[in-house]
Amino acid sequence: MSHHVSIKDLPEGGEKFDPAKASGVITPMLGFGLLGLFGSLYYFAAKPAEFAYSWLFAFFFCFTFVVGGCFWILLHHASNSSWNVVIRRLFEHLANMVPVIFIFSLPILLMPSVRNALYEWMVHHQAAAEHATNGDVREGLHHMSESNPHMHILWAKYGYMNKTFWYIRFILYFLVLGHIARTLRGKSLKQEQDGDIKHTIKSRFFACRWLLFFALTATFAAVDWLMGLDYTWFSTMWGVYIFAGCAWSSMALMLLLVSYLRSLGYLRKVVTEEHYHLMGKLLFAFTVFWAYIAFSQYFLIWYANITEETRFYLLRNTEGWRWVSIALVIGHFVVPFVFLLQQQLKKKPAFICFWGVWVLSMHVLDIYWNVIPERGPSLGIGVLAPGAWVGDVVALVTIFCLSGWYFLRSLNKYSLYPWRDPRLIESVNVVN
Amino acid sequence: MSTTLKRVHGYLAEFESVHDLYHAAEHVRDAGYSRWDCHSPFPIHGLDVAMGVKRSKLPWIVFFGGAAGTTTAFLLQWITQNIIYPTVVQAKPTVGVWSLPAWFPVMFELTVLFSAFTTLFGLLALIGLPRLNHPIFASKRFAKFSDDTFFVCIEARDPKFSQEGTKSFLEKIGGKNVELVEDDI
Numbered sequence A: 001m002s003h004h005v006s007i008k009d010l011p012e013g014g015e016k017f018d019p020a021k022a023s024g025v026i027t028p029m030l031g032f033g034l035l036g037l038f039g040s041l042y043y044f045a046a047k048p049a050e051f052a053y054s055w056l057f058a059f060f061f062c063f064t065f066v067v068g069g070c071f072w073i074l075l076h077h078a079s080n081s082s083w084n085v086v087i088r089r090l091f092e093h094l095a096n097m098v099p100v101i102f103i104f105s106l107p108i109l110l111m112p113s114v115r116n117a118l119y120e121w122m123v124h125h126q127a128a129a130e131h132a133t134n135g136d137v138r139e140g141l142h143h144m145s146e147s148n149p150h151m152h153i154l155w156a157k158y159g160y161m162n163k164t165f166w167y168i169r170f171i172l173y174f175l176v177l178g179h180i181a182r183t184l185r186g187k188s189l190k191q192e193q194d195g196d197i198k199h200t201i202k203s204r205f206f207a208c209r210w211l212l213f214f215a216l217t218a219t220f221a222a223v224d225w226l227m228g229l230d231y232t233w234f235s236t237m238w239g240v241y242i243f244a245g246c247a248w249s250s251m252a253l254m255l256l257l258v259s260y261l262r263s264l265g266y267l268r269k270v271v272t273e274e275h276y277h278l279m280g281k282l283l284f285a286f287t288v289f290w291a292y293i294a295f296s297q298y299f300l301i302w303y304a305n306i307t308e309e310t311r312f313y314l315l316r317n318t319e320g321w322r323w324v325s326i327a328l329v330i331g332h333f334v335v336p337f338v339f340l341l342q343q344q345l346k347k348k349p350a351f352i353c354f355w356g357v358w359v360l361s362m363h364v365l366d367i368y369w370n371v372i373p374e375r376g377p378s379l380g381i382g383v384l385a386p387g388a389w390v391g392d393v394v395a396l397v398t399i400f401c402l403s404g405w406y407f408l409r410s411l412n413k414y415s416l417y418p419w420r421d422p423r424l425i426e427s428v429n430v431v432n
Numbered sequence B: 001m002s003t004t005l006k007r008v009h010g011y012l013a014e015f016e017s018v019h020d021l022y023h024a025a026e027h028v029r030d031a032g033y034s035r036w037d038c039h040s041p042f043p044i045h046g047l048d049v050a051m052g053v054k055r056s057k058l059p060w061i062v063f064f065g066g067a068a069g070t071t072t073a074f075l076l077q078w079i080t081q082n083i084i085y086p087t088v089v090q091a092k093p094t095v096g097v098w099s100l101p102a103w104f105p106v107m108f109e110l111t112v113l114f115s116a117f118t119t120l121f122g123l124l125a126l127i128g129l130p131r132l133n134h135p136i137f138a139s140k141r142f143a144k145f146s147d148d149t150f151f152v153c154i155e156a157r158d159p160k161f162s163q164e165g166t167k168s169f170l171e172k173i174g175g176k177n178v179e180l181v182e183d184d185i
Helices: A019-046 A048-078 A085-095 A098-110 A112-118 A120-131 A137-147 A149-156 A163-194 A198-225 A238-263 A273-304 A307-316 A321-340 A349-379 A389-413 A424-428 B018-030 B047-051 B058-084 B100-127 B141-146 B163-172
Strands: B006-015 B036-039 B150-155 B176-184
Touching: A019 A048, A019 A389, A048 A085, A048 A098, A048 A112, A048 A163, A048 A198, A048 A238, A048 A349, A048 A389, A085 A163, A085 A238, A085 A273, A085 A389, A085 A424, A098 A112, A098 A163, A098 A389, A112 A120, A112 A349, A120 A137, A120 A149, A137 A149, A163 A198, A198 A238, A238 A273, A238 A349, A273 A307, A273 A321, A273 A349, A273 B100, A307 A321, A307 A349, A321 A349, A349 A389, B006 B018, B006 B141, B006 B163, B018 B036, B018 B047, B018 B150, B058 B100, B141 B150, B141 B176, B150 B163, B163 B176
Parallel strands: none
Antiparallel strands: B006 B150, B006 B176, B036 B150
């Protein structure tokens, strides 16, 4: 057994992050982020329809980390587990990026040119409003479906798929995630003041209740923003599929973040190879979980071969997208599955960091594959919309670098781990 | 009975607590013994480290067992669906591997089944079960291993075993009632 760490070995007040030490990463992130921001402004002005998809892709990619952050802190509290105490604060910070991500969602919420390019049903609703006598969209859709039977589905879905409810849900997702993140970090910080165990217990009760609302939020956000790109398509596994990616990628990001902080000299006393192993195991678990969900969704649609369901995969299994789909099967599942199987390797930080980078790149590809294939057919600009990928990169750099910059800058406010948590020592000395 | 030949199994020493057993295990490990074991009424966390037990080879056996399951299922379906008796089911492709998604459930199930079998039978083979008897049961005191006593047994087939040295070693590290276990041949 390794040396047993006691509370006396750890610094009073925890470890405070000094952003000056990380300026090698923070400054370039700000630089690239600002460059990207100018690029994005240009694209929003020049090609709003094409760039809308780029922005949605980049925004949703970063949104998944917030969802994942919320999930892991909720799960840690709800399952009353102790090993994660030393990394919980970092997940709390990740979850508390909700307001920043909300700012990046504003173009989708506020710009009609972006919304209408992404969501065809909104265009149809506008036409229906003009069509109807008194501006009643539902009635207009009913009239339109007499001449165009394809509109019937919009009439039938009107109860959920209408603009008012869409706006309400849009705001509600951020409120729910924000509430979860703020409350759990708030209790954790209060414990740092008074050291009272009641905050741990209250957090557990809170987490058990709010897991339900979290699940609804993650599911319907995925439905509204991604599945809504094609209003005719539906899959009941969609929410779980996106959630699997969220949990997977945020764990990978956490592994990289912890390793980066350790390389700067932080967390050395509290995070051990055992934590790497535990996080690696969860990374492995969600590799399998994602594959299970992704395959089940594909399999049911492929096998049943029903016209209204197959469109999603027809689009992604033809032309160049076919190779992206195959690359996802191999890169998102087979390769990490085989390499993450071995126990000893999961205890090696360098090894697990390599797979963290791999996982993040596969997650980018996954979200890209979900959003971007809709662009060409929806806008009528060919399958791959030549040259549009530059906008995708610009949007990704903008949102990822600016959020990353803000995240690292704000790390210094509190201790990097909850230093008065009653189970800190248990977590530091964890063996598995 | 008195003239029966006996075979020495090894020395058995008693310990009163987990703490004693744990540290005794560390001493035996450090003394370089290889054929020995600890016995306790319940699992003790970290005892494998204290004993210096190496990681089991079983995961590798299971990996190849599982891979064999995947391959078997793939071949079973590919040969029947593509070579022996191609059948069109729901307009799905029959030639080549593009009906692969349909084979996945069986490939998954056989992977699980073969892994489970290799786990169970590999484990039994590695730990030498099933067997009808064990020489250590010749000791009358040993029955207490499932009640309230902790034991260390150093076997006679260990290269470092010696009749006097091992006994005094066990006594030195805190072993009580050190007993030479002899089994009827």
